[in-house]
Amino acid sequence: MSVTTDTIPRSGGGGGWFWFWSIDAFRRSLGLLFLIALAVFILGPLLSLILWAFAGEWFYPAVLPQVFSLKWWTVVLGNRSVVDSIRYSLMTAPTVTVLSAIICLPAAYAFARFEFPGRKVLLLSFLSANSFPKIGLYISIATLFYRMNLMTTFWGVVLIQLVSTLLFMIWIPTGTFRGINRSLEEAARDVGASGLRTFFKITLPIAMPGLLVAGLFAFLAAFDEAQGTLLVGSPNFITMPVMMYTLVLNYPQPVGAVFSILLTLPSLVLLLLAQRFLRQGYLAAGYTL
Amino acid sequence: MKSSSWEGRAGLLLVLPPLIVLVLLILVPAGQAIVSTLRVEKDGHVVYSLARYTEILHTISLRRSVGFTVRVTIASAVATFGLAYPLALYLRFTKGWVSTLLGALFIVPLFIPTVIASFAMTTFLVNHGYVGTLLHYVGIEDMPSLVYNATGIVLTEVWASIPFATLVLLAGLQGIDDALIESARDVGAGPMRTFLAVVLPLNMVATVITVSLLFIGILGSFTIPYLVGGNAPQMLSVVMTNYFGSYLRPDISVGLAVITFAIASLAGVAYVVGVSRRERHAI
Numbered sequence: 001m002s003v004t005t006d007t008i009p010r011s012g013g014g015g016g017w018f019w020f021w022s023i024d025a026f027r028r029s030l031g032l033l034f035l036i037a038l039a040v041f042i043l044g045p046l047l048s049l050i051l052w053a054f055a056g057e058w059f060y061p062a063v064l065p066q067v068f069s070l071k072w073w074t075v076v077l078g079n080r081s082v083v084d085s086i087r088y089s090l091m092t093a094p095t096v097t098v099l100s101a102i103i104c105l106p107a108a109y110a111f112a113r114f115e116f117p118g119r120k121v122l123l124l125s126f127l128s129a130n131s132f133p134k135i136g137l138y139i140s141i142a143t144l145f146y147r148m149n150l151m152t153t154f155w156g157v158v159l160i161q162l163v164s165t166l167l168f169m170i171w172i173p174t175g176t177f178r179g180i181n182r183s184l185e186e187a188a189r190d191v192g193a194s195g196l197r198t199f200f201k202i203t204l205p206i207a208m209p210g211l212l213v214a215g216l217f218a219f220l221a222a223f224d225e226a227q228g229t230l231l232v233g234s235p236n237f238i239t240m241p242v243m244m245y246t247l248v249l250n251y252p253q254p255v256g257a258v259f260s261i262l263l264t265l266p267s268l269v270l271l272l273l274a275q276r277f278l279r280q281g282y283l284a285a286g287y288t289l
Numbered sequence: 290m291k292s293s294s295w296e297g298r299a300g301l302l303l304v305l306p307p308l309i310v311l312v313l314l315i316l317v318p319a320g321q322a323i324v325s326t327l328r329v330e331k332d333g334h335v336v337y338s339l340a341r342y343t344e345i346l347h348t349i350s351l352r353r354s355v356g357f358t359v360r361v362t363i364a365s366a367v368a369t370f371g372l373a374y375p376l377a378l379y380l381r382f383t384k385g386w387v388s389t390l391l392g393a394l395f396i397v398p399l400f401i402p403t404v405i406a407s408f409a410m411t412t413f414l415v416n417h418g419y420v421g422t423l424l425h426y427v428g429i430e431d432m433p434s435l436v437y438n439a440t441g442i443v444l445t446e447v448w449a450s451i452p453f454a455t456l457v458l459l460a461g462l463q464g465i466d467d468a469l470i471e472s473a474r475d476v477g478a479g480p481m482r483t484f485l486a487v488v489l490p491l492n493m494v495a496t497v498i499t500v501s502l503l504f505i506g507i508l509g510s511f512t513i514p515y516l517v518g519g520n521a522p523q524m525l526s527v528v529m530t531n532y533f534g535s536y537l538r539p540d541i542s543v544g545l546a547v548i549t550f551a552i553a554s555l556a557g558v559a560y561v562v563g564v565s566r567r568e569r570h571a572i
Contacts, residue, residue: 031379031387035394038376042397042448045409048419052412060417061425103310106303114300115293122304124565128315130502131557133509135526136546140322141314143539163314170307224402227511231530244404248516253412260405267400 052257072254082259085243089223092154092239096161096222097215104169105211111170112177123174129167137163138228145232152236160228165218172217176210177203216274220267319550326544341544350521350528351541355548357522358508361439365446366503372447373454373499378488380455381462399452407516410445411436441517442524446507453506454499461495461567462488498563501556508553525549 052058056069076082110116111123141160142151150156180203188198226241234242240263248256329340345351380392398406413419414435424432435441465488473483489496514524523531525545533542 027383028385028387031383031385031391034376034379035387035391038391038394042394042451044419045406045413045448046397046401048413049405049409061422063422063426103306107305107307110300110303114296114303116297116300116304119300119304120565122308124561126307126311127561127564128557129311131505131553131560132315132319133505133526133546133549133553135509135511135529136322136549137315137319137509139529139533139539139542139546140318142533143325143543144318144321146539159314162310166307166311224404226402226404227526227530230511231533241402241404244402244408245512245515248404248408248411256408257412260408263402263405264400267402271400 049257049260052254053261055254055257072252072258076255076258076262081238082243082247085238085240086262088233088237089240092157092161092229092237093219093223096158096165097219099158100162100165100169100218100222101211101215104166105173108170108173109177111174123170126167126170129163134164135227138231141228142231151232152234154237157229157233157237157239160232161222161225163228164221164225168214168217168221172214173207173211176207176214179210180206212274216270219270223266322543323547323550326540326547341540342548345541345544345548351545353522354525354528354545357439358525358549359552361442361446361514361524362504362507364439365443365450365507366500368443369447369450369454369503370500373451373458374496376451377455377458377462378484380459395455396452398449401449403449403510403512404516406449407445407513410441410448410517414441414444436517437519439518441519442514445513445517446510449513450503450506454503457499457502458492458495461492464495465491494563494567497559498567501560501563504556505553505560508549 051065053072054068054070055065056067056071058065058067111119138160141163145151145156145160150159184206185198185202188202189195193201224241226239226245229237229239230242230245233239238246240259244256244259244263247259326341327337327339328335329338330336331338331340346355376391376395380388380395401409411418415421415437416432416434418436420435421432424430433440435444469487469491470483473487478486509526511526511530514527515530518524518527525548529542529545529549532538532545
């Protein structure tokens with residue numbers, strides 16, 4: 001192929017200007033520069049946060065804290081409202097995830113496998129969850145909740161957190177069910193398995209990774225949801241991310257840093273557990289929604 | 290075989306529960322918000338007028354907030370896109386350890402809740418924070434403030450949006466057949482021309498989805514402007530939360546919410562069209 005390239009005169013003027021792109025060393029060093037800059041930008045804030053969580057004393061302009069200490073951890077974990085917020089978060093997020101799964105998974109199966117009028121439009125209509133600026137939508141929901149006496153209640157918080165889980169729980173499982181080869185199910189039916197048995201023995205196990213990823217996304221969306229929960233839940237239901245607002249604005253810096261680490265732990269643990277399912281395809285599926 | 294009418298009814302029945310949730314939690318509140326802002330009481334009876342919007346746009350602080358919000362949102366979306374596109378191109382077309390490390394690095398913010406990202410960013414950028422300390426050792430003392438202003442919001446929005454934008458663009462780029470790119474090179478196109486003539490058009494749907502979702506997401510974000518933004522001017526998300534809770538003027542708050550719907554409407558349509566085109570085979 002390269003022989004023919006040489007005989008054809010270079011036409012595209014635009015290409016000629018970027019001849020240096022073909023030099024390997026140039027590309028590599030450019031990539032390396034990019035890598036370093038991005039690493040500083042992305043990891044820098046996190047590093048500074050971690051240092052603050054273990055800082056006893058840290059005065060400008062020291063690069064590291066003068067005194068390392070765990071005293072802020074006892075302050076945070078000894079705080080009554082912090083402990084309450086952990087409890088509330090552990091109550092709401094799993095409830096939202098389970099509720100979302102019960103409501104959405106049968107629908108996802110129907111979207112993938114059944115032919116019914118309006119199927120495409122209905123599936124697309126769930127995208128509207130993402131087409132509104134979130135805070136505007138939450139304000140609108142909150143005014144409605146006022147009239148329905150759902151403000152500052154547990155179920156009000158659950159419902160507002162449900163909004164951001166819908167899309168994950170519909171679209172990822174729909175894609176998963178759709179991707180399952182039907183011939184496997186037909187084979188099971190052929191040897192006499194009932195419809196239900198086929199579903200639980202064949203379809204569900206194959207779909208499991210996709211469903212788990214959807215559940216993970218839904219859980220994290222509910223667990224990390226702060227703006228809607230602040231609006232609907234406070235002052236009765238202060239979940240961990242909402243608590244974070246108070247800690248950041250009213251407490252010394254290390255308190256916020258310690259709590260940040262506590263708040264990140266569930267996400268990290270879940271992601272490590274789900275790592276083998278989290279191939280980039282699934283990640284992209286979740287985040288393009 | 291099942292009869293198709295059975296399938297149709299079962300399908301609709303199964304789809305009904307999430308549909309009800311969608312209608313009650315998204316469509317009804319949004320519709321109600323729009324209608325309620327148009328209803329104004331005048332001489333004892335209710336009339337439909339734009340009076341509330343004239344009031345909002347005649348309040349100088351609110352008008353400034355609208356302008357500020359649009360500018361910050363566009364700046365953040367453009368900056369994120371400008372960073373994510375080259376990153377996605379690099380990840381798609383370059384192999385090696387740099388590429389692998391970049392691939393692991395850009396995904397990190399995805400796992401950090403926005404509240405924490407905002408807080409981490411303030412400790413990093415604040416005067417006498419980490420950046421300030423490092424600059425001090427290089428001999429730079431007087432720096433314009435990087436946080437509690439528009440710069441801080443843009444930097445944090447970029448930080449938080451990079452993974453999502455890069456993932457969507459990368460997924461689009463991975464859908465482009467290598468053979469197409471090689472054939473462009475074979476007829477003598479350089480890297481730039483290959484990009485403009487082959488890669489860019491073929492990745493258009495992913496680009497539209499990325500840009501529209503970035504715009505809507507940043508416009509509707511509250512946490513970042515609340516924790517990283519300054520006192521004045523503020524982003525609309527912060528202003529409408531204040532009007533809702535602290536100032537007890539939910540009507541102004543809902544009016545501002547509808548204004549953000551209007552600003553985002555084009556992007557919203559572009560997003561839905563983009564996804565429906567990309568997922569054509571899947572829908």
